[in-house]
Amino acid sequence: MDVVVIGAGQAGLSAAYFLRRANLDHVVLDADAGPGGAWRHRWPTLRMATVHGIHDLPGMPFAEPDPTAPANEVLPAYFADFERRNGIEVRRPVRVHAVRDHGGLLRVETDRGVWEAEALVNATGTWTRPFWPRYPGQELFAGRQLHSSQYRGPAEFAGQHVVVVGGGTSAVQQLLEIDRHADRTTWATRREPEFFDEPFTPELGRAVVAKVEDRVRRGLPPRSVVGVTGLNLTPAVRDALATGVLARRPVFDRITEDGVVWPDGTHERVDAILWATGFRAALDHLAPLRLRGPGGGIRLDGTKVVADPRVHLVGYGPSASTVGATRAGRAAAKEIKASLSRRQAA
Numbered sequence: 001m002d003v004v005v006i007g008a009g010q011a012g013l014s015a016a017y018f019l020r021r022a023n024l025d026h027v028v029l030d031a032d033a034g035p036g037g038a039w040r041h042r043w044p045t046l047r048m049a050t051v052h053g054i055h056d057l058p059g060m061p062f063a064e065p066d067p068t069a070p071a072n073e074v075l076p077a078y079f080a081d082f083e084r085r086n087g088i089e090v091r092r093p094v095r096v097h098a099v100r101d102h103g104g105l106l107r108v109e110t111d112r113g114v115w116e117a118e119a120l121v122n123a124t125g126t127w128t129r130p131f132w133p134r135y136p137g138q139e140l141f142a143g144r145q146l147h148s149s150q151y152r153g154p155a156e157f158a159g160q161h162v163v164v165v166g167g168g169t170s171a172v173q174q175l176l177e178i179d180r181h182a183d184r185t186t187w188a189t190r191r192e193p194e195f196f197d198e199p200f201t202p203e204l205g206r207a208v209v210a211k212v213e214d215r216v217r218r219g220l221p222p223r224s225v226v227g228v229t230g231l232n233l234t235p236a237v238r239d240a241l242a243t244g245v246l247a248r249r250p251v252f253d254r255i256t257e258d259g260v261v262w263p264d265g266t267h268e269r270v271d272a273i274l275w276a277t278g279f280r281a282a283l284d285h286l287a288p289l290r291l292r293g294p295g296g297g298i299r300l301d302g303t304k305v306v307a308d309p310r311v312h313l314v315g316y317g318p319s320a321s322t323v324g325a326t327r328a329g330r331a332a333a334k335e336i337k338a339s340l341s342r343r344q345a346a
């Protein structure tokens with residue numbers, strides 16, 4: 001096998017498409033039961049009108065969707081169609097546990113057997129690694145704690161006081177939904193939120209990508225796109241700021257059995273805490289390759305890991321968006337083709 005691709009989200013499918021065009025022998029492995037990558041699991045109330053915008057998979061334009069349709073149905077259908085039309089056979093469900101060096105080849109160990117390859121495209125996204133911060137008293141809380149990845153819609157919070165923690169798009173979108181059903185919502189973020197109020201032009205997009213790229217080139221953990229741009233000041237967000245629905249407080253100091261203690265010492269009763277605190281890259285299976293540097297991140301040159309150029313990370317850092325994922329898949333396939341040709345020639 002020339003290449004193993006792990007993950008069949010936007011990044012992995014794009015890589016598979018270009019590997020096929022480059023005539024490289026490859027296999028695509030995915031842990032999930034069906035197509036769609038992380039989109040299969042987005043909360044049912046996330047509609048196409050509220051996603052930022054989806055970039056095409058290669059060679060197959062994404063048709064203008066019905067804005068009221070749920071993203072967790074539209075995108076999996078689009079991915080399934082893409083796989084079918086391009087003859088991409090994803091082996092699923094196959095979960096990769098570890099990738100090791102084995103006599104110069106990469107040995108990919110899974111719950112369905114072992115593959116060996118010259119090169120690896122890792123496209124495992126972040127969805128399976130939700131980040132939960134730790135706060136004192138968290139284990140005492142008798143109410144409900146959930147991560148934004150577990151949110152299924154606002155109805156279950158009727159009549160409750162819900163604290164939403166986090167300064168990203170998911171925090172804001174989920175809080176605005178919940179606020180229409182709950183008795184009260186409170187928004188807590190570590191830093192004062194920043195907003196941007198300009199069209200998301202290609203120039204702005206490139207500037208954002210350049211900032212995240214610079215971090216991974218220096219071996220630092222990547223930041224999310226919102227971490228770099230700030231929150232998009234949509235009409236709904238503007239309205240919520242004006243009416244006080246979105247009134248940020250600094251995060252509480254500790255959690256008690258029935259509530260939280262704010263930095264000014266006041267205790268408040270809370271029914272649920274929603275941790276919209278983001279994700280980390282799902283890379284545990286790559287630990288045996290020791291790719292992380294002293295900065296805690298993985299240094300990349302393009303998509304190629306500097307510490308082990310056989311390994312490419314796509315959908316990671318600067319390519320963690322649908323546009324970035326598609327481009328990174330193409331770049332990884334091109335680079336692997338060139339490096340395998342160089343090796344064969346040597």
Ligand code: FAD
Pocket residue numbers: 006007008009010011012029030031032036037038039042050051052053054055094095096097123124125126127128170282285314315316319320321322323325
């Ligand atoms: P994923 O779609 O997460 O795919 C990863 C795949 O890897 C999954 O199928 C998973 O099963 C598989 N996998 C993981 N671990 C293993 C393993 N160990 N073994 C085998 N398989 C494994 N971007 C935009 O451009 N526009 C948007 O509107 C937008 N909205 C977003 C909304 C939310 C709520 C979030 C969280 C993100 C959003 N993004 C958006 C970001 C965008 O979704 C991602 O950057 C992109 O879709 C990720 O694609 P991916 O292929 O890297 O990963």
